Amino acid sequence: MASDFATNPTTTTTYDDVSYSAILTDEVKDALMAVVVTPALLDFYDLSGEASKAVKIPKADKFTAAAVAEGTELANTPLTSTSVTLTTSEIGIMATVTDVLEVSDIPAAHSARLKQLGRSLGDKLDIDISALFSGFSTAVGATTVNIALTDILDAIYNLEVNDAAGLGSIVGVLHPRQTADFRTEFEADTASIYTGEGTGKIGKAMAGYFGSWFGVDIFQTTNVPTANAAADRAGAFFIRDYALGLAQKWSAKVEVMRWPPIRGFVIVATAMYGVGEIEDSAGVAATTDA
Numbered sequence: 001m002a003s004d005f006a007t008n009p010t011t012t013t014t015y016d017d018v019s020y021s022a023i024l025t026d027e028v029k030d031a032l033m034a035v036v037v038t039p040a041l042l043d044f045y046d047l048s049g050e051a052s053k054a055v056k057i058p059k060a061d062k063f064t065a066a067a068v069a070e071g072t073e074l075a076n077t078p079l080t081s082t083s084v085t086l087t088t089s090e091i092g093i094m095a096t097v098t099d100v101l102e103v104s105d106i107p108a109a110h111s112a113r114l115k116q117l118g119r120s121l122g123d124k125l126d127i128d129i130s131a132l133f134s135g136f137s138t139a140v141g142a143t144t145v146n147i148a149l150t151d152i153l154d155a156i157y158n159l160e161v162n163d164a165a166g167l168g169s170i171v172g173v174l175h176p177r178q179t180a181d182f183r184t185e186f187e188a189d190t191a192s193i194y195t196g197e198g199t200g201k202i203g204k205a206m207a208g209y210f211g212s213w214f215g216v217d218i219f220q221t222t223n224v225p226t227a228n229a230a231a232d233r234a235g236a237f238f239i240r241d242y243a244l245g246l247a248q249k250w251s252a253k254v255e256v257m258r259w260p261p262i263r264g265f266v267i268v269a270t271a272m273y274g275v276g277e278i279e280d281s282a283g284v285a286a287t288t289d290a
Contacts, residue, residue, distance in 0.1 A: 028112035035208040036122045037219040038129040041171050041238075042246040043278060047088060054087040055247045057278055084278050086247040092270035093120050099263045114254050117269035121252035126223045129275050130173065132244055133236035134227055134287065137280050138162070140237075141288035143228050146181040147174070147235075152213050155237035155284040162281040167242050170216045174235035175224035177290055179210045226290055233290045238283035248273040 012019055045055045061080045068074060095117060102110070140154040141147055152172070159165045210218040216237065227234040238244060249272035257266045277283070 024106055026106060026108055028106075028108045031116065031119075033119060033123055034126060034222040035220070036126040036223075037208040037221050038126050038173055038223075039122075039246060041173070041219075041240050042129065042244045042275070043241045045086065045245065045247040047247055047249045053089075053249060053272075054085055054274070055245075057084045057086065057245060059083060059279070084245070084276060086245050086274045086276045088247050088249045088272050088274040090270055090272045091121065091124055092268060093117050094266060094268045096259070096262060097265045097267060099265075102265065113267060114256075117267060118252055118254050121269055121271045123223070125271070125273065125275075126221060127225075129244065129246070130221065130223045131225055132275060132277055133173065133224070133283075134234040134285055135277055135280075136236060136238070136243075136283040136285040138283075139285040139287055141286050143232050143287065144289045146184075147178045147286060147288035148185060149182065149213065151286055151288070152216055152237070155286065156214060156216065158284050159237070159239065159282065164239055164242075164279070164282040167282060168239045170237055171240045172216055172218040172235065172237040172286070173224060174210070174218060174220050174286065175233035175290075176220050176222060177233055178224075178235055178286070178288055179218065179220045181288070182210075227287050231290060232287045235286040235288075236283055237286060239279075243277065243279055243282035244275065245278045246273060246275050 043057075045057075047053065047055060059082045061082060063077060063079070095113065097113065138158045140151040140158070155172070156165065156170060159170060208219050208221065210220045212218065224233050224235050226232065250270075251273075252269065252271045254267065254269045257268070259266050
């Protein structure tokens with residue numbers, strides 16, 4: 001005679017009121033977000049405490065001296081200048097958390113909510129800066145064509161021929177699709193020029209930094225925008241601390257306010273900044289296949 005032990009057993013389904021459906025950990029994992037790399041590469045202007053929300057950046061125009069005959073009086077040359085103005089404006093995000101949630105969730109969720117909002121501001125700044133790359137008049141690469149090492153060389157040449165390379169170090173900011181194309185090219189080519197420490201080097205797989213070639217440090221972020229109806233990605237090579245500017249009234253801040261009518265807390269995260277191109281000749285767009 002067969003055992004009846006397995007008939008109508010008592011399980012977590014039948015006795016479902018005495019156990020949790022799942023145990024919560026005491027941590028909250030971060031959302032997957034782009035690495036913020038661009039702010040540190042810009043010419044920075046701190047407007048906190050200043051009686052203005054904009055900064056005017058003067059630029060001296062270029063002049064060339066000429067030969068003069070002996071004993072001939074020189075004529076005056078009126079010196080001129082141009083300028084670029086960066087105007088700051090507010091950005092922000094708000095969330096309302098009820099008292100019921102605040103006293104019912106795990107403690108880790110409290111700080112996670114603040115971090116979520118704060119990280120969104122940094123991401124927005126990186127997006128705004130990356131959107132400037134396609135504005136450079138000079139460009140390397142071609143639409144729907146993979147980026148190549150020669151594009152770095154062309155970018156360096158364009159910055160050198162425009163007398164911009166002597167103004168500071170050249171950096172690149174590219175989309176991971178573009179840096180992946182670089183890896184494919186390097187893997188397929190065994191020439192020593194790609195492996196020499198002084199010429200080119202792929203960095204460790206670390207957030208935001210890709211590697212260095214010919215003295216150009218290259219960073220990567222998924223915030224590099226698309227171009228040409230999403231057929232391409234629009235990265236750039238430019239002079240660090242010179243080509244692009246960032247003016248800031250205040251950096252990202254998160255504030256919490258108690259609001260009794262809704263029995264909860266209002267969490268507000270804001271920043272006030274402005275970004276823009278300072279010198280067009282100090283940057284080169286890199287628009288290549290997405």
